[in-house]
Structure formats: C-alpha cells, structure tokens
Amino acid sequence: MTEEKNMQDDLFFPPVRTTSATSGSEYLSEATSMKNLGGRFLALWSTDHPGRFVCAAFSDAEGLRILRAPVAETSRTFPSITHLFPLASRPERTVRDFTGWTPEGLADTRPWLDHGFWKNAPAGERDYPFVRVEGEGVHEIPVGPVHAGIIEPGHFRFQVVGEKVLRMEERLGYTHKGIRALLRNRPVEDVARLSGRVSGDSAVAYQWALAQAMERATRTFPPERALYLRAVLLERERIANHLGDLGALGNDAGFGFGLVQFGRLKEDLLRNNDRVFAHRYLMDMVVPGGLRENPGKEDISILLEDVRRLQRDVQLLKIIYDEHGGLQDRFSGTGVLDPMLAGDWGLGGVVGRASGQMLDLRHDHPAWPYNRERIPVALSRRGDVGARVQVRFQEIRHSLAFLHTVLTLLPEGPVRTPLRECGSLAEGTGRIEGFRGEVLVWVCLEKGNIVADAYFHDPSWHLWPALERVVPGNLVADFPLINKSFNPSYSGHDL
Amino acid sequence: MYRIILKILKTGLLTEPLSVTSPESPAPFLPVAKSLSIRHVDAGSCNACELELHALSGSYYAPERQGIRFVSSPRHADLLLVTGPVTCHMEQALKDTHDAMAFPKAVLAVGDCACNGGVFRGSPAVRNGVDAIFPGTAKIPGCPPSPNILLSALRGLSRPVSGDLPASS
Ligand code: SF4
Numbered sequence: 001m002t003e004e005k006n007m008q009d010d011l012f013f014p015p016v017r018t019t020s021a022t023s024g025s026e027y028l029s030e031a032t033s034m035k036n037l038g039g040r041f042l043a044l045w046s047t048d049h050p051g052r053f054v055c056a057a058f059s060d061a062e063g064l065r066i067l068r069a070p071v072a073e074t075s076r077t078f079p080s081i082t083h084l085f086p087l088a089s090r091p092e093r094t095v096r097d098f099t100g101w102t103p104e105g106l107a108d109t110r111p112w113l114d115h116g117f118w119k120n121a122p123a124g125e126r127d128y129p130f131v132r133v134e135g136e137g138v139h140e141i142p143v144g145p146v147h148a149g150i151i152e153p154g155h156f157r158f159q160v161v162g163e164k165v166l167r168m169e170e171r172l173g174y175t176h177k178g179i180r181a182l183l184r185n186r187p188v189e190d191v192a193r194l195s196g197r198v199s200g201d202s203a204v205a206y207q208w209a210l211a212q213a214m215e216r217a218t219r220t221f222p223p224e225r226a227l228y229l230r231a232v233l234l235e236r237e238r239i240a241n242h243l244g245d246l247g248a249l250g251n252d253a254g255f256g257f258g259l260v261q262f263g264r265l266k267e268d269l270l271r272n273n274d275r276v277f278a279h280r281y282l283m284d285m286v287v288p289g290g291l292r293e294n295p296g297k298e299d300i301s302i303l304l305e306d307v308r309r310l311q312r313d314v315q316l317l318k319i320i321y322d323e324h325g326g327l328q329d330r331f332s333g334t335g336v337l338d339p340m341l342a343g344d345w346g347l348g349g350v351v352g353r354a355s356g357q358m359l360d361l362r363h364d365h366p367a368w369p370y371n372r373e374r375i376p377v378a379l380s381r382r383g384d385v386g387a388r389v390q391v392r393f394q395e396i397r398h399s400l401a402f403l404h405t406v407l408t409l410l411p412e413g414p415v416r417t418p419l420r421e422c423g424s425l426a427e428g429t430g431r432i433e434g435f436r437g438e439v440l441v442w443v444c445l446e447k448g449n450i451v452a453d454a455y456f457h458d459p460s461w462h463l464w465p466a467l468e469r470v471v472p473g474n475l476v477a478d479f480p481l482i483n484k485s486f487n488p489s490y491s492g493h494d495l
Numbered sequence: 496m497y498r499i500i501l502k503i504l505k506t507g508l509l510t511e512p513l514s515v516t517s518p519e520s521p522a523p524f525l526p527v528a529k530s531l532s533i534r535h536v537d538a539g540s541c542n543a544c545e546l547e548l549h550a551l552s553g554s555y556y557a558p559e560r561q562g563i564r565f566v567s568s569p570r571h572a573d574l575l576l577v578t579g580p581v582t583c584h585m586e587q588a589l590k591d592t593h594d595a596m597a598f599p600k601a602v603l604a605v606g607d608c609a610c611n612g613g614v615f616r617g618s619p620a621v622r623n624g625v626d627a628i629f630p631g632t633a634k635i636p637g638c639p640p641s642p643n644i645l646l647s648a649l650r651g652l653s654r655p656v657s658g659d660l661p662a663s664s
Contacts, residue, residue: 115583117583118619145588146588148567150545150548150549151537151545153536153537153538153585174585174588175539175540175579175584175585176539176582176583176620177582177620177621178615178618178619179615181618182617182618194614197541197543197614197615198541199541200540200542200543200544200546200639201542201546244546244549257499257503260506260509260553260554263550263553264506264555266550267555270550280639280641281546281639317502319498320502323498324499490542491540491542494539
C-alpha cells in the first residue's frame, strides 16, 4: 500500500529522503559521507518543528536529501559542516543570529543577517568587521547599501590597487523582512501569497515550490492540466528575466541598443502575461492544489503567438550580439568563475551551467510535466560573462521550443483540486528550477492546514559567495557587468 | 553593423502616446515644472516594484519626454521614491538619503509595501511603510503598480502647485 503511494509520489514529486540524526556526531558523519559520495550542499536552516532541529539539504544523484541534527536544550549547539561545504558558512551564521544556537567549529563568529536593529533579537554588531587588506597603495571603496540606480540594497567593500580589485566582501541582510516569523501559524493561502513575494522576479518558481511542498505534505495530486500550465508560467518567467538580463548586460557593456530591444520584447511578454493571467509577473497564479484560473482557447493562442514572435526576434538579436566586437570584448574573459570551484561547490543555475556544471532540476529530477516533455541542459565551459550570456540565449531557445510543445499538447480539464486536510503534523518539500537556479521550499503543516513553519531557499545563497570569489583580479569598473551576469537576488537571500 | 541599423529602422518608434492621468494618482504637491528628478531607494522590496520601475524607463513609456528622470545622486533629486516596507535595516540609509537631498524635496511611496507594509505588514523586522519615517507621504498603491499607473502618477506630481510658477514657453 505504502509502496503504491510512493510510486505515485515519485511520478508527481521529485524524490526526497529525510534522515534524522540522533546526535551531533552522527549528523557530522552523515554529512561527511554525503560529501565523500559527491553530494552537493543546498541549504541549511533551523526549526522548532517537529522538534528543535538544524536541517541541512543536499542534492545527489538520487534526489533531495534532508539531514537533521537535534539541538539539545542544555548545550544549544550543533556541529558546523562548513569545513566540508564552504557554502554552509552563511546559513550557519544565520541560524546563530535567529536562535542563538552555536555552530561548533565555525571559524567565522560574525553575525550575518542580524545587523543589531531588531527588537527582541540577539544583537548583532553594528560595526561589521570587514576583512581588511593592508599594503602599499591599497585603498578601500565602500559601496551601498543605497546604490546608484534602481537596484536592491546591499553593501560591498572593495579593496583595490589602482583599477584592480584585490578583494571584495559583501554585507547583506538589508532587505530582511522577517518572512519566516511572519508566516508561522498562518493559513496556507496567506503563506502562498507571501511566497510569491520572497523574490518578486521568481514568483512562479517560489509559488510552485511551495505548492509542491504542501501537496506532498497533504498527498494532494493536482490535475495534469494545472501542472502543464505551471510549466508554461515557469518558462515564461524564465524567458522574461533572461530577456531583461540580456538587455541590461548589453547596456552595462555600452550597447544601449540591446537594452531597448530586449526591454521591448520583455515588456510585450509582460503585457501578455497581464492579458492572459491578470498579472504582469504571474504572481498568485500558482496556488496549492493547482492554478487560480483556467485559461481558454483564445488565451492559449496568444501564448503560442508569443513563442513564434520571440523565436524570430531573439535569434536575430543573438546574431547581433555575437557579431558585435566591442560587446564580445567586454564579455569575454571578464568575471571568470573557475569550473573547478563551481564543481567543488556544486553550483547550479545559469552561473553553474556557464562554468561547465551539467545541473538542471528540470532535467535531473524532473517534476511533471518535465519528465514528459524533456528539456535539454544549456551548457558552456568558459565561465566568463560571455558564457553566462550564451547560456541565457540557449535557455531562451530551449524554453521556447518546450513552450511550443507543451502548449500544443496541453491536456484538457480542470486546473484545481482542493488541498486535502492533513491530520497531524506533516512535512513536505518542493524544489523548482527557477530562472536563477534551484528554489527549495520546506514546509511543516499542522492540523487544519495551518503552516507551523516553513523555509524558503534562494539560489542566491550560492551566487553571492561565488561572486566574491570571481570579482578579485577584475577591474572595479567591470563589477556591475559581472554582478549583472550573476544577477543574484537580495530579497530572496535576506528573507 | 547593417543588421543593427536595419533592426533600428524596422523597430521604428516604440514610445506610446500618453494616457490621461488616472484620478487615483496623488494630487500634485511638488513645486517643479516640466522636470522631475527622482532618487529611488529600495527599502526592502521583493524586487518586483524595481522591475516595474525598470519597465517604466523603457521605450514604451519614455518618462524622459515629460522631464521625468531617475538620478544617481540624492543631491540632484526633487523626489525620493521609496519601494518596500522599510526594513529596520534600511531605515537609517533611507533617512540619510533624504537628508542628503536639497530643498524643496518630497517623498513618494510606491507599491503596497511602501504604502502600509503590504504582505509584510506586522513583521517585527519592518516599519510597515514609509509613513512611519516620513508621516503623510503621498502614495501609489499596487503590488506592484504597473508602469502606466506610475507614469500617470509621476506626471501629475511634476505640475506646478499653483499658477505663480513661471511656465516655460
Ligand atoms: S508592493 Fe508587492 S511587488 Fe512591490 S515590493 Fe511589495 S510585495 Fe513586492
């Protein structure tokens, strides 16, 4: 009986295994074997449900693996795994900020998201001790949190010699909105709405990941048409963001033509989003149990027409970008992310794939309908800004072809089933390849479908540390270009 | 090169005629005529409001034809445009930016978050909107407000408050 259920689960939901370690040392040895077997670190968070735990999420060939370490009332510590997975450092510091639990063995004792301004919270340090580089001719450039332009807030500290960056350090957390505190003990609808606003540019990815987590927790299987349409929404979100990024990258390299042309294509797409789905950024379309509305035949033909127009226009713009010497000169060799580092850290998303990492959830652990209509992985090995531009172009092309198939084969029927009630405490995870990379959502539901706790993981947790590694050696003036080619989210990271 | 020129010629003029100012826009309150320099500060938005500000700057809306432009330095700005619910961590930076602006200056809240905290209202890490810092701020609601709404509201602001300002010929 359970076997059967699991089979149905596997068909709908990408596989996940949860292990609860009985002690800190068991957690550490499990994490070590995870590392030895080639597992990638995804996320780490703390929770009080269903007990006091630190949860670490990894990804391996079989799927998602969640490892839990118990945190004892008396010692209030958990073993740090940063020596195994460097990306765990900031999440562990964040856990300390919010709970006061100490990651044992973590060298970095500075707070991370806590700037020391909240009421009733462990105080962080107001003067953040940045690492300093000493030496003749070294000077420091502080940037932010308010940047010159329409961008999210964050602080960067550059140590430079002449034009060259020796070191760059980030200070984030300015957009911290207390989302996790806000969502506890709220009904699923409220949390679904909130999830679309963790990082507004990835509304579909987040809302789908949350819906998947809740559907898994309550054993609800949404109708096939809803899943197909979710994929349509997700790919439209990806295309819109990639178009925006390509335009901005052209502009940052001094090619204003790109901004105008790509900006126009993006705006056309957004307007049709509004026309068909009543929201330019597709917020609140994906709901737990399915989709808010069922688009009609006419709507589908608008979406198909978009695909045809974009296929033609993007192809021409790609030729123009490729042939433009000045542009390629700025793109190539700038902001190189070493494929070795990308491999060691297990970086996915556009950034990882542009550094030779063949990782894409839509391909590796496809959720329905990606297991039906396959999508190839876009790949480049060069690791520079140009590679990230190429990967974006490739992904747009793949997504358009995918959209064409899915829209043509769209099954008929309803798009929503009510979410089933969970009897007691139930957990679920959702994992979706957003336009930046993997979005992971963990949710714990209480009786009556009240959200006891949830965690949202943004791929930017990986992108920000990678950016810090990439910038040194480049010119200060190239930083905006490199940053744009990564396009990490501040809001998604700061939560 | 010829491809670029051909594409430019084929694309033609993208800018759309101005729509009428919507009645929901805030009443004019800025003593500037035919020119409005805006400094934007993201006080913890989800970033969709920024996407709309970017879209607004695009060719379809072309706010510059109305003299509306986004500037990098607060010293050049007439208007402080704030998005996001004002997180505790951005409060100081927001005040500093406002302090750096020259008189006459005004503040405008864009998006539900900046108006009243939006979906983040009630969180201990936010101040529930710009009003908490600058009471009586003018507001443009929406989650996020579309570029059309933004454009018509911003146009409304840049009209002289009364007839006593010289209209440029
Ligand atoms: S108003 Fe809406 S779109 Fe704007 S920042 Fe707030 S949640 Fe995001």
